Amino acid sequence: MDAVTVGIVGCGTISAAYLRAALDFPEYRIVACADLDLARAQARAAKFDLRALSVEALLDDPSIEVVLNLTIPAAHAEIGLRAVEAGKHVYSEKPLGLAVPEARQLVERALERGMRVGSAPDTFLGGAHQTVRAALDADQFGRIVSGTACMMNHGHEHWHQDPGFYYQPGGGPLFDMGPYYLTALIDLLGPVASVCALTDRSAAERVVGSGPKAGTPIDIGTETHIAGLLRFATGAAISLITSFDVWAHRHSPIELYGTKGSVLVPDPNRFDGQPMMAIARAPWVDLPVTHGFAEADHRGVGLADMARAIRSQRAHRANGEMALHVVDIMQGLIEAGATGRTVDIATRCERPSPLPRRREIGLLD
Ligand SMILES: NC(=O)c1ccc[n+]([C@@H]2O[C@H](COP(=O)([O-])OP(=O)(O)OC[C@H]3O[C@@H](n4cnc5c(N)ncnc54)[C@H](O)[C@@H]3O)[C@@H](O)[C@H]2O)c1
Structure with missing residues (x-):
């Protein structure tokens, strides 16, 4: 071409x-x-x-x-x-x-x-994620009933030279990092039907940490801790926590729990990573990466x-329909946090078609 x-x-x-x-x-x-x-x-x-x-x-x-x-x-x-x-x-x-x-x-x-x-x-097109997608589609874990997705850190101001936008509407941990987690989850589970959430802005003050603006205070114009619950159209209930108010934690990026077993999905901000699975009471083992390509970036x-x-x-x-659905879910989570109510998500999207089982770049069809 x-x-x-x-x-x-x-x-x-x-x-x-x-x-x-x-x-x-x-x-x-x-x-x-x-x-x-x-x-x-x-x-x-x-x-x-x-x-x-x-x-x-x-x-x-x-x-x-x-x-x-x-x-x-x-x-x-x-x-x-x-x-x-x-x-x-x-x-x-x-x-x-x-x-x-x-x-x-x-x-x-x-x-x-x-x-x-x-x-x-x-990143959902990376090898790790396409491998989990194929295993889910082959019904290795049964119906996914619940799960967790966690993106928690202390924000971007220690490295980004102009981090102000990360703390304004359209930024925050949810709008900044949520798209990686939500897109991966939609690719694996399909669209979200409703959400509820508790939200907060915990850090009292933040300052730019590097570059010409170092030392400048950052105006906080958005939520910095969002603990949400996503009800997928399939019925799966996934807890999603995104936060810029956490110094350290030990949760996996994404864990999904099915009727036959559980799967750990690697960092959805990366293309590579090692998925793991545990079927019923068997111990955790690696799920061999078979799909897509797995280079780091x-x-x-x-x-x-x-x-x-x-x-x-x-x-x-x-595609745009999926990205619009992601925005709708994120907006719904912020609204749910502000009102204390469950918010129905009006938009829907299809799961994107999976990548074939081969790894060469340039062979995307
Ligand atoms: N920095 C990262 O590691 C990273 C990673 C993944 C995604 N992103 C996303 O990429 C986007 C850009 O991030 P960035 O870190 O490169 O930001 P940045 O502030 O370094 O760069 C943004 C650039 O866009 C320009 N710009 C702003 N408004 C414009 C307009 N109306 N017309 C033309 N130019 C305009 C700015 O002058 C600036 O040069 C953001 O949406 C961010 O979420 C960033």
């Missing part, structure tokens, strides 16, 4: 990881980049041999088919919508939007315009899958 041409909007921290990983994917070619801060775009362009453009010029460029949206969460829906209006597909960093209305508008407008919306995370595989899907006119896996 001829490579799909991609232009990046947003040349911050994560753009370097995408640009490095892109060299492994023949499905797409990043040709240009833009940023509100043109100097950032120029620096990336010089390093990776791209054209640095203004955001307007990139959106107007007819040679660019897909906008890779790596801006901050508050700009995701706006840039996505502008890309779609300009006749381009968009693949967005997570979350797809700050709230359901703007994420839904993007997905619906793209559908009307015949454009695709893709979204990170794509292949951020961009979801975009590669979307590029291939554009050429072969099939559905892509890390």
Whole structure:
């Protein structure tokens, strides 16, 4: 297939990881980049041999088919919508939007315009997760009845040079890291029907820990501890805790408990990892990784899958409907925490089709 041409909007921290990983994917070619801060775009362009453009010029460029949206969460829906209006597909960093209305508008407008919306995370396409998916689909653990998912740490301000957005709506541990856990769970179990939650903002003060803004106080504009319960459409009840208020813990990222046995799912923020299983009273053993690819960082595989899907006119896996459902669940958890009520989740999505049992990059169909 001829490579799909991609232009990046947003040349911050994560753009370097995408640009490095892109060299492994023949499905797409990043040709240009833009940023509100043109100097950032120029620096990336010089390093990776791209054209640095203004955001307007990139959106107007007819040679660019897909906008890779790596801006901050508050700009995701706006840039996505502008890309779609300009006749381009968009693949967005997570979350797809700050709230359901703007994420839904993007997905619906793209559908009307015949454009695709893709979204990170794509780690559920990694070898560890696809192996667990295959084992679940083969009914190795029976019906999943319950489980836990835990993402707890003390936030990003010790390493990120400009961490303010992590503590505003669209950030926080839920909107920042929840998409990895929720996308993995949806891939394994299907959509969520309702949620309830207890939420809190525990740390009294936070300051930027590194870079030119070191020592600057951070304004806390969102919940930093969210203990939720997810009722999946299948009936499975999964506890999800996301927190920036925990210094240390020893929970597994995801544990699922079925009628025949239990499975430990590795970190959904990574492509690799070793799943483990225990059938009935037997001891824990490794579940051999048989599917997908298991290299440490292949951020961009979801975009590669979307590029291939554009050429072969099939559905892509890390898609806008699933990302919209994730936003809906996260918004529902915040609302449930604020009101003390169970919140029904209105959106639904299909489980993405599993990857075939082979490991080579470039063989995504
Ligand atoms: N940093 C990470 O390790 C990491 C990992 C995974 C995902 N992400 C996600 O990637 C996204 C970007 O994160 P980051 O860490 O690179 O942030 P960042 O602040 O380092 O970079 C964001 C860039 O987007 C630009 N930008 C903001 N609004 C814009 C607009 N309207 N038009 C054009 N450019 C605009 C900013 O000038 C900045 O250069 C976030 O959604 C984040 O959740 C980050």
